[in-house]
Amino acid sequence: MSITLLVLALLAPLLAGASLLAACGTGEGTDRGPGMLPWTLGAGFVAGVLVLTSIMRIDAWIGVPFGIASIGGPVLALTAIFAWMAKRRGVAPARAWAASLRTLAGQDLAKPARLAWLALVAWIAVRLALLLAEVALRPLYAWDAWSVWATKAKVFYAMRTVVPFADLAGWTSATTPVWFDAAPLQSRMLPLLQAWIATAIGAWDDASVALPWWLFLVALILVVYGEIRRRGAPPLHALVAAWLAGSLPLLGMQVALAGYADLPLAAAFTLGALAGVRAVRTRVPADIVAAGAALASLALMKSSGWAWIVVALPGLVAVALPRRWHRRIGVLLVVAAIAVVGIAARFPNLAFGPVSFDYAPVWETLASDGVLLANWHLLAFGIIGTILLRRRRLVDAEMAPLTLILAAGSIWIAALAAFPALRLWGADFLGLNRAILVLAPFAIAWMAVAILDAPAEAVESVEAPADAAPAQGATIAPSPEPTPESA
């Protein structure tokens, strides 16, 4: 029984979010395009977590105690309403499921590609199974998991509402009940999600409440696959990208030792940035809702999460502006970075509260963590190679916003490395690696999109005025590298 309840509890945000995004469908071909179903499931989980925890916040606000009925009821009702709306709009999931299952079996691929596809699917499945065994059995182990995040969840579950947390001084002097943990002001979203799992199964179990982290990894893999497919890549190409993103060792570690906010933050940032860029460009309702939910989640998942919204902004702004602005935004980013360095050099004692611009760079650690150790496999080399081999593609109309986001993220990480005290904002005091973790899956998606040939409109906009309409039936421009014939 508790297993069934656990599965239902885990599915609740997934179904709510997926039906919400399906309800945003227009009933046209775009709803059933390649990669749309996996994308909807992955993005749906991220959006669904926001929906579920918002309901819990409302429950707490109006004084309704947490319970299966008070949380699960509204989630179920919303899911039903969204599903009904989706059906009315002609979104038919059955066909999409059948087609996706056929794709999963690699039935549409030629034999060598099919073998590679199946091997990769099996590889990903093994990885997910191993991580599931870890997360489903091990009690909360990593430090912050039980001293910062699940502390709140355990109390919310026991008290059946959101209760105040305070620091040691506040706890000592409190005249009304308050609780203490190592970061009492940290965000409530993820603790609420854990409290929901415990509420649904009717008991606190360290391992069960960590299972959403596994689902965040699955969601991330689905989002990357779906995004790359939706951008016109063949299935195998998208699967390789999803595998690359899902196989980042530190990402796996965050699942195995679940309980930190960084992995959910990475999933939300990847979705928010990729869907956000497309949402601004195409105004597709599902993209707008998914991007909005993901970006809002960034701010709600971790107190320093707002920094990642700032990182995404240059790309989101760039895609809304004519192409000539892309270069200007890039220059602006560089100027901002130089300004920070200049201010730090001129005013070494500048500080905002505990956050100071004390220049104490840890480049060696950054290089060692990024290149020599196993945290990111070969991600750094991949980014460098992509820049070297696809430099023209990186600044075309389709890629430039994504490139700007990656550049902004890289500048932010460099700033965290140069001014470690900034980590009060950027990584909550802790290692650089966990800040890189938020950007890394997005960087993989960026590489995977960059290696695709540019769509016609992107190429057209490089060569024609920004407001010129793409020529009808224009063919894709050849790759920047010389072909055997042209060479």
Place this chain on the structure above:
Amino acid sequence: MPIGTQRSDVTESSLPPREPATDESAAGPGSDQPALPEGHPADTAEPTLDAGAESAAVADAAVADPAAVAAASTRLPPVPVVPAPRDRTVIATVVAFVVACVLVVAGYVALNGAVFRSTASARTYDATKMNVPRGVGRIDRDSLVAQATGNDVLIVAVATDFRARDLATIAWDVTGLPDGADARLLFNSDYTPRRVHNRPLVVENGKLRPIALTDDREWLGRITGLAIAVRGSGSAAIRVRGVVAKPLSLGQLLADRSGEWFRNEPWTGTSINGVTGGATTQDLPLPIPLMIAALIAFALVVLVRRLLPTRFLRGVPSIAALVFVMAWLLLDARWTANLARQAYATIERYGGKDADERARAAEDGELVAFLDKAKALLPDGPQRIVVLAQAHYFRGRAGWHLLPHRVAWEPVRDIAPEPGMLKPGDYVLVWRRPGAQYDASKGSVRFDNGVEIPATALLVERGSALFAVH
């Protein structure tokens, strides 16, 4: 430039972008098509399509209206069927990567001055054969625990007998060396029996890096004794498990490096912040040789592609992506193997247990058992509890296990409660911490900061207790 397998039916990626297909399958069998170089012979392989803009127009029509295809096809002059040449990019890249790996290994062997084959086998000297000429030492299980006396140098030595030329790499298995310690290898040989030679050793993460003496002019004859001398270790005790004299050969180098790369890396408290990728100290981290091999393979394939352009239908970025994915795959295999070992250990430890049993099987199982007894003595409802313990790990863990009680613990320092912190009705939980004296006759507990409060001991066990403040 997708990573996929070349097919010769439809050159989809050379078509203009179109409205998304109606479902996953609508991407069709051609959806895994690589982007072919424009004007490549394969572009003209489809009999109903012509090259250039006309073919694009026809193909575009094919998307919108199959009937238009038929009409368009009938307007086109028949084109002889030319079999598309087989694309060799993938197989060539795989072969090139293997060749590049071999080249990297050969280069590494050459750089280290090693030989490809050695008849000598490694000699291991374990802790039981060692002595401590300077300092004090004792055998603890399989290790010699040695300590310098005062500020003197610590020397741990072992008598040996092997040919220097055969075994030129010396690897000490030592842990616990403090940062900044000056460690040296001492050796003497029958070639210069009256001299003791010393060579500096590198200390990294409390361990000693192996030293290769192939080019050392004093490493001659039969080595009759090895020792390490450590200065600056202070009062720290170092643990010596043994020393190995190894041949500097291909097999030994590969065994050493793969031993480092594939050493089990169990989860620790710092794992959440970083993954080492095998041994904490490595001579050559695996990403580096793999990246070098990938670059060599890339260069090889691009070179061959220039010579045989018709055999390579994919662009340079695709080749780069392929070698990159292969190198990544090997790294991921290593990481997956480690994950599998860890998952096995986790299943062994926690498998088949319920939540309470898992908590008792965890690292702080003893604390959990004590807290279970303490919780049974507490009234219903969240109580105010102050936790005291020497290690902040145990303060935090006790605080965690006692939730949803209103528990407070000092996150950084081990300090006793300040005056005024505790009120009647509060509880104090002490976990294996000296400095709390309970006086049953007075009914009070006195802490090491001088604060004394009226309290009753509810539970007392081996340096641990639960007090009720009144």
